[in-house]
C-alpha cells in the first residue's frame with residue numbers, strides 16, 4: 001500500500017507539541033468550609049496535593065489562633081493571663097503588636113473586650129454607652145508584654161482576639177505546607193484573604209477580582225498577580241462581611257478601639273503585601289484609620305499597596321497608594 005508521505009519536520013513539530021501539552025500542569029481545585037467561610041485552594045501541578053491532609057492542617061492551625069477555644073494557644077493565654085505560646089503563634093502575635101504600634105492602636109489585638117460585647121459571632125447586639133466605655137478601658141495592646149524568652153503577659157481583664165490577622169496567618173502556613181511538599185504554583189483564597197504563589201500552568205498570571213463593596217456580584221477590577229518562585233498576598237476587609245442592623249443602622253464587625261464603635265467612613269480596603277498576615281492586619285488597620293491616615297500607613301509600609309473605598313452620604317470614592325495596580329478612573333470613582 002502506498003501511503004502519502006508525511007513531511008518529517010511536521011511530524012516532529014506535532015510530536016513536540018503533544019509532549020509539551022501533556023507536560024503542562026493541570027490546575028487542581030478544592031473548596032471546603034474552614035475558618036467560618038469557604039477556603040479554596042488551586043494548585044497548578046502534575047498531581048494534586050492530599051486535600052484531606054491539607055484541610056485538616058488548615059483547621060488545626062486556625063484552631064490554635066481561635067480565642068473561643070479555651071484550650072487553643074490563644075484561649076490558654078487569655079485564660080491564664082499569659083504564658084509561652086508555640087513559636088508560630090508567638091510570631092503572629094509579634095506581627096500584630098508591630099502593626100498595632102505602627103497604626104497607633106487602630107489595629108489592636110486586645111480588642112476582645114469590645115468584640116465580646118458586640119457579640120457579632122452570635123448575631124450581634126447593640127451595647128449601651130456605659131458598657132462600651134467599660135470595655136474600651138480593657139483594650140490596649142501596649143499593656144501586653146512579650147519578653148525575650150517569648151513569654152507573654154496579659155493584664156487582668158484584658159484578652160486577645162486575633163480575628164483581624166489570624167486568617168491571613170493561616171493562609172501563610174498553608175502556603176508553607178504546600179511549598180514543603182514541592183508545590184510552587186498555587187492560589188489560596190480564605191474568603192477574601194488571598195495568597196498566590198508562582199504562576200498558573202507554568203505561564204499565566206493568576207487573575208484576582210476585587211469585589212464592589214455595595215454590589216456583591218460586581219467587581220471593581222481584576223488584578224493579575226504572580227511571579228515565578230515568589231509569593232504575594234492580597235486581602236480585602238469589608239463592612240459587608242459581618243454586620244447586624246438595629247434602628248435602621250448597620251453595625252459591622254471592624255471596631256475602632258478609640259470609640260468602641262464600628263469604624264465609620266470606609267466600605268472596603270484591599271491590601272497587597274508580601275505575606276497574608278501583614279496584608280490582613282494592614283487592611284483592618286487602614287479600615288479603622290479611614291482614607292487619609294489609612295493610605296498614609298500603607299504608603300509608609302514597605303512593599304505594601306492598597307485600595308480603599310470610602311463612603312460618605314451614600315457616595316463612594318476610591319483612594320489608592322501610588323503602586324496599587326489598578327487605575328482609579330477605571331473604577332468610575334473620583335479620587336479626592
Ligand code: ADP
Pocket residue numbers: 106107108109111115161162163164165167192236237238241242253254255256257280283284288
Ligand atoms: P474579616 O475577618 O471579615 O476578613 P478583618 O480581617 O478586618 O475582617 O477582621 C475583622 C475581625 O478582626 C473582627 O471579627 C475582630 O475579631 C477583629 N477586629 C475588629 N476590630 C479590630 C481592630 N480594630 N483591631 C484588630 N482586630 C479587630
Ligand code: MG
Pocket residue numbers: 163164165237279280281282283284
Ligand atoms: Mg484583617
